Each structure stands twice: as C-alpha cells, then as structure tokens.
Amino acid sequence: MYITPMRLVEFIQEAGQRLQLLENDDHWDQTLNDAIISPYAHQIRTLFSLIICTCFPLNPIDLWIKCKDYMCDDILYQIRNRMGNLNIQISKEIYNEALIPIEDICLIMSNKLLIQVGLTAPNRPMHDAFNKEVHREKLYDLNTLKELIQTNLPLLNEQKKYVFDTLMKVTNDETGGIYFLDALGGTGKTFLISLILAKLRSQNKIALTLTSSGIAATLLEGGRTAHSALKLPLNMQSNKTPTCNISKNSAMAKVLQQCQLIVWDECTMAYKKSLEALNKTLKDLRSNHNRFGGTMVLLAGDF
Numbered sequence: 001m002y003i004t005p006m007r008l009v010e011f012i013q014e015a016g017q018r019l020q021l022l023e024n025d026d027h028w029d030q031t032l033n034d035a036i037i038s039p040y041a042h043q044i045r046t047l048f049s050l051i052i053c054t055c056f057p058l059n060p061i062d063l064w065i066k067c068k069d070y071m072c073d074d075i076l077y078q079i080r081n082r083m084g085n086l087n088i089q090i091s092k093e094i095y096n097e098a099l100i101p102i103e104d105i106c107l108i109m110s111n112k113l114l115i116q117v118g119l120t121a122p123n124r125p126m127h128d129a130f131n132k133e134v135h136r137e138k139l140y141d142l143n144t145l146k147e148l149i150q151t152n153l154p155l156l157n158e159q160k161k162y163v164f165d166t167l168m169k170v171t172n173d174e175t176g177g178i179y180f181l182d183a184l185g186g187t188g189k190t191f192l193i194s195l196i197l198a199k200l201r202s203q204n205k206i207a208l209t210l211t212s213s214g215i216a217a218t219l220l221e222g223g224r225t226a227h228s229a230l231k232l233p234l235n236m237q238s239n240k241t242p243t244c245n246i247s248k249n250s251a252m253a254k255v256l257q258q259c260q261l262i263v264w265d266e267c268t269m270a271y272k273k274s275l276e277a278l279n280k281t282l283k284d285l286r287s288n289h290n291r292f293g294g295t296m297v298l299l300a301g302d303f
C-alpha cells in the first residue's frame with residue numbers, strides 16, 4: 001500500500017487530535033462565530049485573516065466555508081446598490097472579491113499568500129474584470145434609463161422606430177452581425193443610438209459605445225474612443241495586421257466577451273484596419289469564427 005505524504009499528514013493530524021495531543025479548530029470556530037454578530041464584514045475578514053496567517057488552524061478551508069457568507073455581506077450590498085438590482089445573489093465572483101482583501105491582509109501581516117496558508121488562491125484577473133470594466137459597463141442608473149426610454153421612445157418616427165425594433169430584436173436573438181446606420185448629419189442618429197443603448201442597459205445588458213473621436217465620445221453615454229477602449233496600436237498604417245492589445249484574461253476581454261452590442265459611432269472616420277483589428281480580436285476572445293466573433297455591431301455615421 002502507498003500512502004501519499006499529504007495523506008500521511010492527515011493521518012498524523014487526525015491521530016494527534018484523537019489523542020488530544022493536537023488542538024482542533026473549535027476555538028477558532030467559536031471566535032469567528034462570536035465575530036459574525038458584528039455587522040461589519042470587513043472586521044470579520046480582518047479577524048479571519050489574522051487567524052489563518054498567524055494562528056495556523058488545522059483546516060482553514062472549513063473555517064472559510066462556515067463564515068464566507070458573512071465576510072461577503074458588504075460586497076454583496078455594494079454590488080446590489082451599484083447595479084440597482086436587489087435580486088443579485090452571492091456568487092463565486094463575490095466570494096473571490098472577499099478573498100482578495102483577505103489575501104492582501106495576510107500579505108501585510110505575514111508576507112504569505114492564501115495558498116501558503118491552506119486556502120485557495122483568489123483569482124486576480126477575475127477580480128480585475130469583475131471590478132473595473134464589467135461594472136463600469138453596468139453602472140447605469142436604471143431609473144434614469146427608464147425615464148429616458150419613456151420620454152424619448154414615443155418621439156421616434158416610423159423609420160426610426162423600425163430601426164429601433166430591428167436592432168432590439170437582433171440583439172436579443174444574440175445571432176451576431178453588422179448593421180449600418182446611415183443618415184445625414186443632424187437627423188437624429190445620436191438620439192436613436194442613445195435610446196438603443198438605454199434600452200439594452202436597462203435590461204442589465206452590456207452595450208459598448210465606441211467612437212472615432214474624443215468629441216463624439218462625449219455625445220453618447222459611456223462613450224469611449226475606440227483607440228482607448230480597444231487598445232489599438234498607434235502605428236496602424238505601418239502595421240500589416242494590427243490587433244487590439246487585449247489579453248484573454250484582462251478586464252476588457254470580459255467586457256468584449258459579454259457585450260451584446262458594440263456601437264461604433266462616426267465609424268466613417270475610423271481607419272479600416274481598426275475595424276479589422278476589432279474583428280480579429282473578437283473572433284479570438286469569443287472563440288467564434290463568425291464576423292466580429294458573433295457580436296452584434298452597429299456602425300453609425302454619415303456614409
């Protein structure tokens with residue numbers, strides 16, 4: 001019979017506990033049980049960090065499982081507030097959010113990572129994605145969006161209503177594709193796009209707004225220049241096959257993987273290769289060989 005070193009350690013620990021030669025984790029359990037009466041989740045996280053990195057409990061994972069919901073309370077509350085959705089429940093992303101400050105405290109206290117004290121390592125790329133970019137794209141006030149839809153939707157004429165309905169339908173179908181919104185300047189393209197964006201965002205979907213110029217970016221809610229959002233290379237002309245400088249684990253990659261619609265306003269001003277770069281990057285990030293990786297793209301401008 002072969003006993004792995006890990007199993008041997010478990011045997012020795014178990015035997016030590018049965019013979020009462022080793023302490024078990026009851027007192028840490030009790031300490032944390034007393035602490036969870038506190039309404040402040042960050043205090044429970046600090047105590048938990050202190051216990052796992054300086055008191056060497058036998059089974060830190062057990063302690064984490066028993067208290068993790070209490071340690072995520074404030075994070076869940078903030079996320080519900082930010083998204084205006086009280087139905088959001090605790091998820092593995094939220095647990096990961098709590099593990100990050102716990103590991104930070106352990107590093108300050110004992111210069112140890114969670115993996116070194118017997119807990120699972122937090123997923124830092126997931127944390128980045130979860131925190132920054134995805135939230136930024138979902139950070140819209142639902143009441144303001146609903147008000148805007150209620151006021152502006154009845155103002156659309158028949159043609160614009162048709163465009164609105166078509167885009168809503170194809171975006172909800174999630175089949176992907178490209179649409180061009182071509183109209184003369186001042187005829188209401190920005191007005192219509194704002195409405196499409198508001199409708200999708202009010203449904204808690206991600207709709208990314210790219211523009212070719214900084215000025216155009218200020219006209220649309222959440223607008224960003226394509227160069228900044230997509231990390232396009234500056235040497236576009238000399239680069240034969242440019243791609244967006246976005247790695248699969250990055251925060252922006254998560255947004256591009258999840259977004260339902262990408263609007264590129266004033267796209268007639270964009271260099272052709274920047275659209276090719278977006279096409280290539282989306283195919284790669286979404287592991288989908290269809291055009292723009294199967295994402296719905298709306299190119300708007302005065303063609």
Ligand SMILES: Nc1ncnc2c1ncn2[C@@H]1O[C@H](COP(=O)(O)OP(=O)(O)OP(=O)(O)O)[C@@H](O)[C@H]1O
Nearest residue numbers: 155156157183184185186187188189190191192302
């Ligand atoms: N259906 C509508 N009802 C009321 N006002 C509208 C409507 N459509 C557009 N407008 C108003 O007309 C003006 C011009 O519209 P908008 O900026 O959307 O045009 P545009 O096609 O995007 O122009 P440009 O191409 O120059 O950016 C704005 O003040 C907008 O609020």
